[in-house]
Amino acid sequence: MIPAHPAPIQISPRQATPRWQQLWRDAVRDPVELLGLLGLEELASRVSPAAAAQFALRVPRGFVARMRHGDANDPLLRQVLPLDDEERVVPGFGLDAVGDSAARAGAGVIRKYRGRALLVATGSCGINCRYCFRRHFPYAEETAARGQWAETLAIIAADDAIDEIILSGGDPLSLADGKLAELTDALKRIPHVRRLRIHTRLPVVLPERVDDGLIAWLRDLPWPVTVVIHANHANEFDGDVDAALMRLRDAGCLLLNQAVLLKGVNDSVDALTDLCERGHRAGVLPYYLHQLDRVSGAAHFEVGDDDALALHRDLAARLSGYLVPKLVREVAGDPGKRPLV
Ligand SMILES: *Cc1c(COP(=O)(O)O)cnc(C)c1O
Ligand code: SF4
Numbered sequence: 001m002i003p004a005h006p007a008p009i010q011i012s013p014r015q016a017t018p019r020w021q022q023l024w025r026d027a028v029r030d031p032v033e034l035l036g037l038l039g040l041e042e043l044a045s046r047v048s049p050a051a052a053a054q055f056a057l058r059v060p061r062g063f064v065a066r067m068r069h070g071d072a073n074d075p076l077l078r079q080v081l082p083l084d085d086e087e088r089v090v091p092g093f094g095l096d097a098v099g100d101s102a103a104r105a106g107a108g109v110i111r112k113y114r115g116r117a118l119l120v121a122t123g124s125c126g127i128n129c130r131y132c133f134r135r136h137f138p139y140a141e142e143t144a145a146r147g148q149w150a151e152t153l154a155i156i157a158a159d160d161a162i163d164e165i166i167l168s169g170g171d172p173l174s175l176a177d178g179k180l181a182e183l184t185d186a187l188k189r190i191p192h193v194r195r196l197r198i199h200t201r202l203p204v205v206l207p208e209r210v211d212d213g214l215i216a217w218l219r220d221l222p223w224p225v226t227v228v229i230h231a232n233h234a235n236e237f238d239g240d241v242d243a244a245l246m247r248l249r250d251a252g253c254l255l256l257n258q259a260v261l262l263k264g265v266n267d268s269v270d271a272l273t274d275l276c277e278r279g280h281r282a283g284v285l286p287y288y289l290h291q292l293d294r295v296s297g298a299a300h301f302e303v304g305d306d307d308a309l310a311l312h313r314d315l316a317a318r319l320s321g322y323l324v325p326k327l328v329r330e331v332a333g334d335p336g337k338r339p340l341v
Contacts, residue, residue, distance in 0.1 A: 018213065019208055020206060020211055023206060024126060027061065029056060029058055030057070031052060031081060031082060032044055034059065034077075035047075037064055038074075048084040050086075050087055051082035051084070055082070055136075057082055057128060058126075059128070059205075062208070062240065063127060066236065066238055068235075075264070079130060080128065083300075086130065088299060092294055093294045093295060093296040096133075096136070097293040097330075098332060108143045108146070113335060113336050114161070115163050117162045117164070118166040119144040119167055120143055120169055121169050121183075122143050122144075122170040122171070123137070124174040125201065126202045129201075131260055131298040132293075132295070134170065136296070143170070145175060145179055145183075152183075153183075156190055157190050162192060163194040164193075164196070165197070167183075167199065171201055173203075173209050173214070174202065181220075184221055188222060193223070195226070196224075196226075197225070197226045197227075197228060198227045199230070201229065203227070203245060204231045207240040209244070210244035210247050218248070219252070225251075226256060227253045227255050227256070228256045228257070229255065229258075230259065231279065232265055233265055233266050233271060233275055234271070234278035237278050237279070246282075255285070256285055256286070256287035257275075257279045258288040259288070259289050261303050261308055262301045264301070269311055269314040273319060276315070287326070288325055288327075290328060291308060309341065312341060326339060327339065
C-alpha cells in the first residue's frame with residue numbers, strides 16, 4: 001500500500017468546484033508516473049504507447065493507494081495498465097462486441113431489453129478499465145446529456161413500455177449533480193417511468209463522489225433506486241468505499257455489484273469468494289459475473305467458458321445462495337443477458 005496523494009480538503013463556498021471533481025481531474029494519467037508510485041519502474045518496458053494512445057490510462061490516486069507496492073501482478077493495477085499484451089490481434093475480438101451500434105434508438109438511448117431503456121448518459125468515467133468495450137467508443141457524439149436531454153426524453157416519453165431507466169455510460173455519476181437533476185426532474189413528468197437504476201463504478205474508484213449534493217439528489221427522487229456498482233476484486237474496497245456505500249444505503253438505494261471475470265485479476269475461487277463476501281460486508285449483493293466482452297485489446301483477460309463454469313460451480317459450493325452472482329454473457333440480439341449455467 002502507498003499513501004494517497006494528499007489532496008487539500010476545501011471548505012468551499014457555493015459554486016466552487018466540488019472536491020470530487022478536483023480529485024477526478026487530479027487522476028494519474030501517465031503510466032510512468034503510476035509505475036513510479038508503485039516502485040515498479042522495471043515494468044515500463046512492457047507498457048504499450050500504442051495502447052495508451054488508443055485508450056488513455058486514467059486512475060484516481062485513491063485507487064492507486066489500494067494497489068500493493070512493488071507487485072507487478074496486483075489485481076487493481078492489471079485492470080488499468082496499458083500493456084503490450086493489448087497489441088495482439090486475436091480473431092473474434094472486435095470493435096462492437098455487444099451489438100450496441102445496432103441497438104441504438106438515438107440520442108444515447110440503447111434499447112435491447114423489454115421495459116428497460118439504457119441511457120449512455122456521458123462518455124466519461126472515473127477510471128479507464130482496459131477490458132471495457134468503451135475503449136473503442138469515445139461516445140462523444142452519442143451521449144444523452146448533450147442537447148439538455150431533450151431527444152432522449154422524447155424517446156422515453158413516446159414509449160410507455162419503458163418503465164425502468166438505467167443511467168449508464170461511461171459513468172453517469174461523472175456528471176455534475178445539477179445535470180443529473182435536470183434529467184430526473186424531466187423524468188418525473190413521465191408517468192410510465194417507475195424505477196431508476198444507476199450503473200456506476202465511481203463509489204468504488206472515487207468514493208468522494210458520494211457527497212452531500214449527490215445524497216440530496218438521491219433522496220429527492222420519487223422512485224426506488226438501484227445502484228449497481230462495479231468491483232472486480234476485494235482489494236477495491238476500503239474504509240472510504242464502505243462509508244460511501246453506507247451513505248447510499250442510508251439514502252434508500254438498493255446496492256448490487258457487477259463484476260467481470262478477468263484472467264489474472266479474479267479468476268480463482270478464493271478471489272471470487274473474497275469479492276462476494278467483502279461486498280456483502282459493505283452492504284452490496286452480487287448481481288452479475290460477466291464473461292468478458294470480446295473487444296480487441298482485451299483478449300489476454302479472457303477466461304474460457306469451461307473454466308468459468310468450474311469456478312462458478314466451486315463458488316456456489318462455498319457461499320450462501322444469495323452471495324453467488326449469476327454468470328452471464330452479453331450476446332447481441334438476445335432478449336437479456338445470457339446465463340452460462
Ligand atoms: C445489461 C443491459 C441492461 C440491463 O439488463 P439487466 O439484466 O436488467 O441488468 C439493459 N439494457 C442494455 C442495453 C444492457 O446492455
Ligand atoms: S464504463 Fe465501467 S468498466 Fe468501462 S471504463 Fe468506465 S468504469 Fe471502467
